[in-house]
Structures are given as structure tokens and as C-alpha cells.
Amino acid sequence: MTRVLRSARVEPVSGDLRSAVVFLHGYGANGADLLSLADVMAEHLPDTLFLAPDAPEHCAGVPMGFQWFPIPWIDGASEEESRQGLWHAADDLDRYLTSLMLDEDLLPEQVALFGFSQGSMMALHVAPRREDALAAVVAFSGQLLEPELLADEVRARPPVLLVHGDADDVVPPAALPAAAEALQAAGWDEVYAHVMRGTGHGIAPDGIDVALSFLRARLGVD
Numbered sequence: 001m002t003r004v005l006r007s008a009r010v011e012p013v014s015g016d017l018r019s020a021v022v023f024l025h026g027y028g029a030n031g032a033d034l035l036s037l038a039d040v041m042a043e044h045l046p047d048t049l050f051l052a053p054d055a056p057e058h059c060a061g062v063p064m065g066f067q068w069f070p071i072p073w074i075d076g077a078s079e080e081e082s083r084q085g086l087w088h089a090a091d092d093l094d095r096y097l098t099s100l101m102l103d104e105d106l107l108p109e110q111v112a113l114f115g116f117s118q119g120s121m122m123a124l125h126v127a128p129r130r131e132d133a134l135a136a137v138v139a140f141s142g143q144l145l146e147p148e149l150l151a152d153e154v155r156a157r158p159p160v161l162l163v164h165g166d167a168d169d170v171v172p173p174a175a176l177p178a179a180a181e182a183l184q185a186a187g188w189d190e191v192y193a194h195v196m197r198g199t200g201h202g203i204a205p206d207g208i209d210v211a212l213s214f215l216r217a218r219l220g221v222d
Contacts, residue, residue: 007031009051013043019106019135020051020104020111021038021048021215023114024093024116025055027074049104054066060077069089071118094130109133113126124160129156137158138211140164159218162191164193167198169200177193
């Protein structure tokens with residue numbers, strides 16, 4: 001069954017659409033949770049459309065929230081259910097990105113992903129498996145899933161920025177160097193990292209500043 005992701009959006013403040021940033025929220029949240037970042041980012045990316053889809057499944061652990069895939073140690077799902085959920089959600093997100101580019105007349109190099117936690121896991125899983133490289137992937141507080149499969153399945157290598165708090169007690173900070181090493185081993189030339197000092201499982205102002213500089217460069221903002 002095909003699942004269509006519903007998304008909220010913030011139009012470019014300039015009125016001239018030249019790029020898009022897609023926010024991918026974490027487990028138990030929704031698109032609106034990250035779309036508020038557009039208020040901070042829009043003035044620095046004036047020609048950018050910001051979109052924030054809800055993940056495709058209602059979250060068992062947080063009934064009012066959404067999940068990209070179940071997490072066994074939170075909701076009691078099996079490892080196989082979690083893996084199947086990841087694959088189904090990856091297909092959903094891949095179709096969403098293709099439709100976005102068609103609907104908004106954008107090329108892959110004009111579209112960036114900005115994920116948090118489980119949303120970062122989705123971004124790092126889907127972007128390398130698309131035919132054409134996206135402009136960028138920004139992954140906050142996430143993890144590269146199934147790193148052992150990446151080298152065989154990679155089709156595109158977009159620039160990646162990994163950002164993590166050194167006090168994260170949800171996704172271990174060690175996930176950042178592990179992801180960087182796996183990406184580089186799979187042939188990535190552009191992998192960047194930033195550690196948010198004293199930050200837990202969240203997004204700190206210094207992380208946003210680094211992400212904005214990264215996105216402005218990759219989306220061709222003067």
C-alpha cells in the first residue's frame with residue numbers, strides 16, 4: 001500500500017523559490033516540531049521553501065506523535081518489525097522527495113534534508129540510495145543505520161554534516177564518529193562534523209549556526 005506523507009510548509013520569504021529544505025522529525029514528534037526552525041533559518045535562506053512531513057505511522061510509544069519506524073526497546077516491536085518499518089518508510093520518503101521535485105520544479109542539487117534523531121537516521125539511509133545526489137544532508141543527534149550495507153547500496157554521495165551533543169543520553173555521542181567513519185569508508189569526500197558542547201538530545205544554537213553555514217554553501221546562497 002502506498003502511503004503519502006502529509007507535510008506543512010513555509011514559503012520562501014523572498015517569494016522566489018530556488019531551493020528546499022525538508023525537515024525530518026524524531027520519534028514521537030511531528031513535522032511542526034521542526035518546522036519552527038524555519039523562523040530562524042528563513043532570513044539566511046530567503047529563496048528556500050521549508051517543508052516538514054509527518055512520519056507515516058502513528059507512534060505506539062507516544063500516541064499523539066508519529067514514527068518513521070518502531071523502536072524495539074521503546075515500544076516492544078521486534079527487530080524484524082523495526083527493519084521492515086525502516087524499509088517501508090524509506091520508500092515513502094523517497095517517493096515524497098521525487099514528488100516534491102516534480103511539483104516544485106526543483107533539481108536534486110536544490111534540495112537538502114535536515115533530520116533530527118530518527119529523522120536523521122532516515123536522511124542518512126535514504127539520501128545515499130537515491131540515483132542523484134541531493135544538495136546536502138544535515139543530521140542532528142542521529143545514527144547511521146545498517147552501515148555494513150552502505151558500501152554495496154550507495155548510489156549518490158551528497159555532502160553530509162553530522163551534529164551531536166556530547167551529553168546526549170538518548171543516541172550516544174559515539175554515533176557521530178561511527179557514522180563519519182562508515183561514510184568515508186563508503187567513498188564520501190564531504191563529511192563534516194560538529195559537537196555541541198554540554199548539549200543533550202537536542203539542537204543547540206551553535207549547531208544551528210554551523211548547519212546554516214553548511215546549507216547556505218551547498219544551496220548556493222551568496
